[in-house]
Amino acid sequence: MLLTNRSKNLYQEVILDHNKSPRNYRAIEFPTHFAKGHNPLCGDKLDVYLIVDGEDVVQDVSFVGDGCAISKASASIMTTIVKGKSVDEAKELFTGFHEMATGKIEPSEDPKLRRLQVFAGVKDLPARVKCATLAWHTLDAALRNKQEISTE
Amino acid sequence: MLLTNRSKNLYQEVILDHNKSPRNYRAIEFPTHFAKGHNPLCGDKLDVYLIVDGEDVVQDVSFVGDGCAISKASASIMTTIVKGKSVDEAKELFTGFHEMATGKIEPSEDPKLRRLQVFAGVKDLPARVKCATLAWHTLDAALRNKQEISTE
Amino acid sequence: MNDSITKSKVTPARILEIRRDFPVLERTIQDKPLAYLDNAASTQMPRQVIETVSAYHSFHHSNVHRGVHQLSQEATDLYEGAREKLRCFVGASSLKEIIFTSGTTDAINLIAHSWGGMNVAKDDVILISNMEHHANIVPWYMLAKRTGAQIQVIPILDDGSLDMNRFSELIQQPNVKAVCVNHVSNALGSVNPVEEVCRMSREKGIRTVIDGAQAIGHFPVDVRSIGADFYAFSGHKMHGPTGIGVLYGRQELLEEMGPYKGGGDMILSVSFDNISWNELPYKFEAGTPPISQAVGLGAAVDYLNGLDRQLLSSYEDELLAYTTRRLMEIPGMQLVGTAAKKVSLNSFVIKGVHPHDIGTILDGEGVAVRTGQHCAEPVMDRFCIPATTRASMAFYNTFEEIDQLTDALLKVTELFDVTD
Amino acid sequence: MNDSITKSKVTPARILEIRRDFPVLERTIQDKPLAYLDNAASTQMPRQVIETVSAYHSFHHSNVHRGVHQLSQEATDLYEGAREKLRCFVGASSLKEIIFTSGTTDAINLIAHSWGGMNVAKDDVILISNMEHHANIVPWYMLAKRTGAQIQVIPILDDGSLDMNRFSELIQQPNVKAVCVNHVSNALGSVNPVEEVCRMSREKGIRTVIDGAQAIGHFPVDVRSIGADFYAFSGHKMHGPTGIGVLYGRQELLEEMGPYKGGGDMILSVSFDNISWNELPYKFEAGTPPISQAVGLGAAVDYLNGLDRQLLSSYEDELLAYTTRRLMEIPGMQLVGTAAKKVSLNSFVIKGVHPHDIGTILDGEGVAVRTGQHCAEPVMDRFCIPATTRASMAFYNTFEEIDQLTDALLKVTELFDVTD
């Protein structure tokens, strides 16, 4: 099978794996923070749940939703990275990820983005940037106590 | 003064003369037939008055109105031609005139159109055909007892 | 009749010849030849149309109507000449029945506003098929909100065809004022029996609003033999420019209707106390119309008339059959819309792969398809799917392009490890 | 500042160079060179615009938004790129404030429908200047009929300028909701003090609807320094294509407004029971937008930005002064509209000669002017004339063309034997 480089670059093994077996794919019954994300262009929908402790550390984070491989893998990888981080660190990661996905910075510029650089390929596909960032936008909304967001 | 042939053809002496001194330019107090004509594209307005006798002969015909030289001269010449004709002859003239003005027949094809052939030039100027035919349309409407017409 | 004639077919060479009229079809995408299979979203323009528009822009442009100078007369003749071409193309009786709009959406809004505003009241019923494009739903929804009228849905069967039994029941109700059905569904490809829909509606005195956006590019349309009260379509779906569409309406209905937009050209006289409307079709064409777009659309009509449309329709049927067969080779494939009568369009889902991922990967292989809800959310809800991938063909598409699509889809299912 | 810079002027050679960009200007009419003096009706397009549209049609066309394939992305980038060009061109704060419509008429109908429908009620007052084009009268008239609101007229002075004293009185009334004034009158050429109109209105909480159709092609416009709530214009009056226009609206107002047309792209989600609207600017752009037209309009903006507009504005002022002087040589001449601030446009009547006859004879001499009421019947009524002849210039017109106009007019007056 000979896929174009662009597709190979975007649909790397790790993304396909997280798409197939998303981590932390469950609802949390009593979250401290919660938000619903919606990308009306694609129809993608995503719920993000968080438990943040008194020290502002993310004790648990999970998601449930429907979407393309990019958005699902992005959500799954996000949960694994954010767990155990402080709220401020999570927000910083969001900013960095957003800048990378929109081509404003190179992933190599920020060592914290190492595990996220599999998504760097979306910067060449403007229609797919929102797929990659939906989970992060939703996380950000949850942390700001905004219950519903739409990326359109 | 060197005018283009087209203009010379259209604005012949006889038209300019009728424009300047329109014949039968007056209202008839007790007409047997009457109609108002209106060309909303130009703003031209024309009232046509007739007295038709028991034999269906046009005893008197006149007009009052505002318009361009073509429409005014056409109305003026129409009144001079129609006076004394039968209603059927007037209607026939209208048909012939209309066909000439829209280029469907050559004026030479119909000897009755001889005095009207000064208007043959409008056939090359679609925007002006209605100026030339307004008086005739209004005459026709009057004879059919339609009080108001618009050529648009 | 001679056998060789009845079986006469479009040859591959003829299709290649036609393709040369369409500059964009020579493009490559990611170093692959472009296979443009997004014709339901918008069709491509032949150079005959492109050049006509350019020539108009270069040498004949001026504002239409009301002008006594030659350029204005030329522009008017070209604009009104295009109207005559369109009249003839859809078999309308009179030029008064051909209104230029900015598109199908604008045309249906015109109907809902001007006809609906006068004829639909509280508790009246508007029947809308479950396979309508948002363009034939939202204007009616807005009218219903305003007037208190009710919208009822004509269901569709599992194969994506209209439920005519239910339809015949629904029209028995009193107060049904309008039936809104597309001639061809953009999400399913189904060709609806609009002649029957119109006949049955007419017998009950119900008005029919037929959305012809997806029909007009695929086969000859005759509004009178369909018997539609209103028929709407867009230029850009029949190889003409964007920014223009046509509303056909029966003269009698159009005469009664109040105006839509206000402005120049649609009025006879204006003062601040009183305004009188112009006659048809101008009553519905406020302001400077889409002049060069009408001229371009007229050129598209000429282009289509110059082709053997009947033969090309059959060619598209073969193309559809071939596409359907090849798609069935793909693991996890489920076609959405399998009605007996379809235009050359296939909507589908592949188990476990989101349409967006399919679209992106296909694009990498040079194959342009559309993915999503196709502005037909109720269809998606009906089939309980969030979105589909849609390959929509035109007469210039080839069997090779379908192979290119199939190969690309096989790469998708391999990548995503899809099994049947 | 250096004298030679402050006095720098457009040279005739520069104008001839600019003219070469406009193919139509090379035409002859009746064997005479065309003098196109009907720019207020529609301006001509430079080849830069014509070629951009052709290239779009040939190689980049596809439907915008919602498409994941490359052509659709290219079309979307070009379409949205055009929006950014327009935003910058008129100095709007945000892309959300730039709505593509099908023209000025469509834009004002949008305002009257969506803003007016929500904000104007029985006995409210809408102020409309006596020099408005029908496009800024009829939509308000229709709204007034629907709501029972009142239209009141802002009078104009004998020179064709706005009666600002009367205006300042009129806005003292309670319940004045909107002021509708054109930036430049198409029938008179007057440039209205819209900054002052907007400032005075704003102080009273009254909304301003500025019709910029005739301004946008003549001089740089900045909606924020004008302070307009709404500002509308058309592509075909600024050297772009027909079928497109722009509505600028302050974001805050647009956010509150309900939708205009219903259809695809202007909604977020649709079911038969509930619909939610999309965000700005898409809420007001239902259906497939005028894509190639927006791209062409963007090219027109690029073209204008590449010229020295300020200098060309001064050139047009000189051209106007020259035209005015030459026209005064014509026997029986009466100018209609002699305000101190005017664009390069002269409306006039000649004693004893109907404008239509003037128009036809001028056409025979290669001179394209417009005759009639110019979709501004109230202006004609105000000056008690049935119609005028209008010569309207653009930056590509020359002094020689004005001489051609003058010579042709002298032939008219000779033919009709007009004396002073």
Ligand SMILES: Cc1ncc(COP(=O)(O)O)c(C=O)c1O
């Ligand atoms: C002042 C003014 N307003 C509005 C319009 C209407 O513009 P359009 O016909 O492009 O909608 C025109 C153009 O005729 C105009 O001159």
Ligand SMILES: Cc1ncc(COP(=O)(O)O)c(C=O)c1O
């Ligand atoms: C069936 C159908 N109706 C209406 C429309 C709307 O057409 P337009 O976007 O040209 O107004 C479309 C196109 O998307 C369509 O497919």
